Amino acid sequence: MRALGLALAAGLAACATPVQRGVQVARPPSAREVAGPAEDPTADLTGFLDAAERGDFEEVHARLAAPLRQRYSVERLKADFEAEPLSKERLARARRAMQRTPWIIEGQVARLPLGEGRLLRAVREAGGWKIATLEE
Numbered sequence: 001m002r003a004l005g006l007a008l009a010a011g012l013a014a015c016a017t018p019v020q021r022g023v024q025v026a027r028p029p030s031a032r033e034v035a036g037p038a039e040d041p042t043a044d045l046t047g048f049l050d051a052a053e054r055g056d057f058e059e060v061h062a063r064l065a066a067p068l069r070q071r072y073s074v075e076r077l078k079a080d081f082e083a084e085p086l087s088k089e090r091l092a093r094a095r096r097a098m099q100r101t102p103w104i105i106e107g108q109v110a111r112l113p114l115g116e117g118r119l120l121r122a123v124r125e126a127g128g129w130k131i132a133t134l135e136e
Contacts, residue, residue, distance in 0.1 A: 041129035065132040
């Protein structure tokens with residue numbers, strides 16, 4: 001009876017403590033850990049952020065979701081980015097969130113909570129994840 005009680009207690013403790021691949025996890029698993037590298041939007045968002053920070057608006061444009069690519073020319077995208085005083089702050093907020101917050105992936109849409117009720121939204125298209133909104 002005592003052995004059964006100990007086994008039950010050990011089983012409940014195992015359920016309460018997340019274990020992944022034999023290693024205890026103290027934080028929520030990332031999208032890469034849950035869905036695998038092909039499912040994780042992090043590399044695509046990193047490419048978008050890197051391109052925006054270095055001013056490569058051809059690359060930024062290519063990493064936008066199709067409706068935005070159709071609506072914006074590269075020139076207009078660059079002009080809007082340079083005219084918006086909060087652009088660099090938004091990029092920095094997205095980069096910080098990517099380092100501390102797991103993605104929420106539902107089908108073809110991924111959301112990254114940025115804090116203060118804001119979300120970054122990416123959509124899966126041919127060629128990977130594309131940025132649909134930097135903040136919503």
